[in-house]
């Protein structure tokens with residue numbers, strides 16, 4: 001069994017709290033397996049800024065490039081959100097830099113209903129109990145990265161510019177990832193765009209349509225993103241894989257979190273390549289941010305981070321059986337009513353972690 005290198009970047013705010021919890025689950029879940037893990041730790045974003053004056057150091061990029069997987073807590077906070085350093089958008093955000101440097105373009109953001117958590121969603125009975133949506137977000141291009149961008153003052157007042165741009169190759173590779181994932185699920189894919197009003201989305205729609213020819217077993221539907229958001233809330237159980245650009249995928253993945261009951265439950269994977277049946281390197285992080293409003297209180301829900309570790313075991317470490325074991329333990333803890341405050345309960349981060357670890361053997 002080869003040793004797997006994992007770079008751990010706890011991050012800011014609740015990042016280190018949920019990371020500590022999730023590593024305890026990883027430790028317990030792999031205890032009697034033959035999986036050999038070598039963990040190394042580094043700082044990212046705010047924590048790195050305070051120590052090194054950079055959001056992401058070259059050393060961190062180099063370590064991430066050679067690791068089998070990177071685990072990231074969450075980054076950011078009011079202390080750093082308005083700092084601007086020389087360079088493009090990826091230099092302003094440690095996680096964006098890592099995604100870009102690693103070409104981790106395929107952002108898998110699964111959101112599913114969990115037993116026992118339905119009562120915490122706004123859905124009426126019967127509408128979302130079996131919902132299981134995989135939002136696939138393009139992570140390395142689009143309006144969040146494209147140039148030119150900037151702010152200036154003109155005679156007419158202040159002016160700001162962003163650019164929405166995608167190349168055919170960028171669209172093709174994310175579309176292929178989407179079709180492969182849909183093929184392994186329920187065989188349906190919705191592509192969300194704004195092809196009615198924007199050129200980059202016209203190309204998006206055309207290229208996704210072309211790639212579809214190679215996947216006749218997947219049913220593709222194009223939707224305008226605004227209607228897609230509406231339909232996802234109206235009939236969440238009808239959705240399987242939903243692909244979108246960096247911006248639309250960001251919005252739709254937080255929206256999909258509603259079917260789970262809390263943003264704190266959502267994991268994510270940013271893969272450095274399309275899934276192909278074997279291990280793919282990737283960055284694993286919860287969908288949520290650093291939650292400064294609850295940081296340091298010991299009440300953050302660790303499940304998004306715990307399930308991100310399950311995704312790492314599945315996609316980068318070739319250990320889907322251990323991933324399933326962790327997911328089952330999470331499902332059992334939620335079904336038994338263990339709930340942190342975001343799920344209207346009183347369990348602390350460590351109570352929830354202990355509850356998951358207790359159920360690993362079940």
Ligand code: NAI
Nearest residue numbers: 074075076077078263264288289290291293294300301342
């Ligand atoms: P957020 O996701 O941090 O928080 C939104 C709301 O959800 C807050 O009320 C928070 O308390 C709650 N929440 C989030 N995660 C939770 C958890 N695990 N358990 C319980 N409650 C949870 O988003 P917000 O407030 O917009 O951003 C805060 C900071 O995080 C900003 O600096 C932002 O830039 C950064 N951010 C970082 C991300 C990342 O690292 N991938 C993603 C999104 C935001």
Ligand code: MG
Nearest residue numbers: 250251254287
């Ligand atoms: Mg988001």
